[in-house]
Amino acid sequence: DAGVTQSPTHLIKTRGQQVTLRCSPKSGHDTVSWYQQALGQGPQFIFQYYEEEERQRGNFPDRFSGHQFPNYSSELNVNALLLGDSALYLCASSPGNTGELFFGEGSRLTVL
């Protein structure tokens, strides 16, 4: 049983560019959450998707958007990249809104 998979694992972009990160949840999980983790910090909640809808959103600007597909996989899009967007982006899936989260290995984004 595959766990949560994320792609790409590493990427480098320049300021102003756009990026798309992808996530496939653990089998049987219908809820996907995205987190941003800066170096030396804890994860910050970006948003959560359930039934192809954004169910909740953290304190992130509209430059951060997402999508969930019918197979429960998800994408995170970030437009107009800033240097401060450099971070590890983590996807987590769960069978519902609460309880244990299963994380992917993350996508490390560097903005130059």
Place this chain on the structure above:
Amino acid sequence: SQQGEEDPQALSIQEGENATMNCSYKTSINNLQWYRQNSGRGLVHLILIRSNEREKHSGRLRVTLDTSKKSSSLLITASRAADTASYFCATDSMDSNYQLIWGAGTKLIIKP
């Protein structure tokens, strides 16, 4: 914003010793969870304790919760080199719409 505050920020002990990490939080919670993260990779769930529970065990892990002090502790007994990682507490509450709010983590180093 971060709800949990782990203490200490960093801890270095000899293999075989016990490691204790603490987490304090600000608002009433529903659940408190502990996660481990190896060097910038994905997070792994360790244990979940509900607000009406005071202590839980899982293998070499022991978690306590004191809701009157709004604090929790994670004890790892008989530490091993493989326990070297960052440890995070995360809480969910009605205030956060049951989304996890994370601390900045404790970096644990086990010296052989």
